[in-house]
Amino acid sequence: MFALDFKNVHTHFFMAFGMKQTRVFQVNPEEPQTEAIGEAAAIIKAGGLVAFPTETVYGLGADALNADAVRALFAAKNRPLDNPPIVHVADVSGVYKLAQEVTPKAELLMKQFWPGPLTLVFKRYPDVPMVTTAGLETIALRMPNHKVAFALIKESGVPVAAPSANLAGAPSPTTAQHVFDDLNGRIDAILDGGPTCIGVESTVLDVSVDPPMLLRPGGTSLEALNKVVGEVQLHPFITSLAELPAEKARSPGMKHKHYAPKTPLVLVEGPSVVVMSKIKELISLCWFEDKQVGVLATDETAWAYEADVVKSMGSHRNVDAIAANLFRLLREFDAENVDLILSESISIEGLGLAVMNRLRKASGYKIIRPAVVQG
Ligand code: AMP
Ligand code: MG
Numbered sequence: 001m002f003a004l005d006f007k008n009v010h011t012h013f014f015m016a017f018g019m020k021q022t023r024v025f026q027v028n029p030e031e032p033q034t035e036a037i038g039e040a041a042a043i044i045k046a047g048g049l050v051a052f053p054t055e056t057v058y059g060l061g062a063d064a065l066n067a068d069a070v071r072a073l074f075a076a077k078n079r080p081l082d083n084p085p086i087v088h089v090a091d092v093s094g095v096y097k098l099a100q101e102v103t104p105k106a107e108l109l110m111k112q113f114w115p116g117p118l119t120l121v122f123k124r125y126p127d128v129p130m131v132t133t134a135g136l137e138t139i140a141l142r143m144p145n146h147k148v149a150f151a152l153i154k155e156s157g158v159p160v161a162a163p164s165a166n167l168a169g170a171p172s173p174t175t176a177q178h179v180f181d182d183l184n185g186r187i188d189a190i191l192d193g194g195p196t197c198i199g200v201e202s203t204v205l206d207v208s209v210d211p212p213m214l215l216r217p218g219g220t221s222l223e224a225l226n227k228v229v230g231e232v233q234l235h236p237f238i239t240s241l242a243e244l245p246a247e248k249a250r251s252p253g254m255k256h257k258h259y260a261p262k263t264p265l266v267l268v269e270g271p272s273v274v275v276m277s278k279i280k281e282l283i284s285l286c287w288f289e290d291k292q293v294g295v296l297a298t299d300e301t302a303w304a305y306e307a308d309v310v311k312s313m314g315s316h317r318n319v320d321a322i323a324a325n326l327f328r329l330l331r332e333f334d335a336e337n338v339d340l341i342l343s344e345s346i347s348i349e350g351l352g353l354a355v356m357n358r359l360r361k362a363s364g365y366k367i368i369r370p371a372v373v374q375g
């Protein structure tokens with residue numbers, strides 16, 4: 001008699017369609033189980049792909065020194081090959097194996113902010129695989145502040161290249177479910193350590209130039225950087241209110257579409273009262289055209305809108321909470337089937353700079369700034 005082996009049927013099904021069987025390991029974020037970490041690290045060492053939580057968003061890890069593994073990482077995410085991942089290390093000694101010309105300023109920044117949401121761009125050593133740095137002369141390095149990430153990198157014994165664990169262009173994942181929704185069947189494993197706490201990606205700071213240059217605002221605020229190293233140059237892409245030509249990009253990621261929900265998003269910027277009245281006007285227009293409309297509001301303003309869906313990012317008084325909620329809400333809107341999302345803006349203080357950068361990108365720079373009537 002012939003007995004069906006379901007496990008094998010399953011495996012063959014995945015293999016026939018060029019898919020992987022993605023295993024999900026539940027891990028305690030405070031005390032990650034050695035067994036799960038051991039299995040995940042074995043996958044990394046063998047050239048596989050493992051998604052894991054960090055304090056910012058979930059990352060998709062591969063051995064940074066294994067060119068084939070990093071190529072597979074790009075393929076799993078559909079990420080353009082010219083946009084290099086951040087390489088994660090578990091201790092500062094890892095930096096000196098990958099980066100040259102580590103200045104006293106860079107050392108001060110590492111001492112002050114690592115482990116934490118700050119990525120530093122250094123001149124790289126020539127033996128780092130080309131694909132890991134997209135052929136650039138520099139390498140982006142970070143030490144994450146999360147016990148699961150730390151244990152995985154340490155146990156793997158290699159630097160771990162880890163971009164955000166989403167399909168390229170989509171909002172970054174802040175839960176293991178988001179990773180699963182985007183990458184199930186494309187990666188080997190997910191370490192599920194619960195929701196991430198910061199919710200926006202790390203700040204990217206180029207320390208191969210002086211003064212250092214901010215390439216991406218993120219989980220470490222500009223104000224905090226200024227306190228430690230004084231002047232920081234802002235790359236024009238950060239302050240720009242419109243899309244700049246791609247050749248001006250200093251960080252390859254700047255020129256790619258990012259963080260966008262599938263639903264079109266329009267960002268309305270300006271003082272709260274003006275923004276609210278503009279959004280109300282736009283809701284009426286949408287309804288007139290029989291379109292379903294959602295509003296991304298704040299705790300202070302959400303009550304004022306009548307729309308098909310209203311979601312609050314959080315209170316203006318707690319920008320950190322807004323950052324933590326942002327990507328989840330963008331994904332939730334896609335499930336609501338609205339035709340358009342109208343988003344409010346927030347102040348650019350603290351993590352607000354990162355939130356506004358992500359919202360501008362999510363809108364594809366479809367930004368409305370209603371005129372403020374003086375008087
Ligand atoms: P992600 O890993 O998805 O959070 O994105 C990493 C970000 O770091 C992207 O915006 C990259 O363009 C940027 N990045 C990585 N390596 C470098 C580098 N060597 N120089 C400048 N930016 C970099
Ligand atoms: Mg990303």
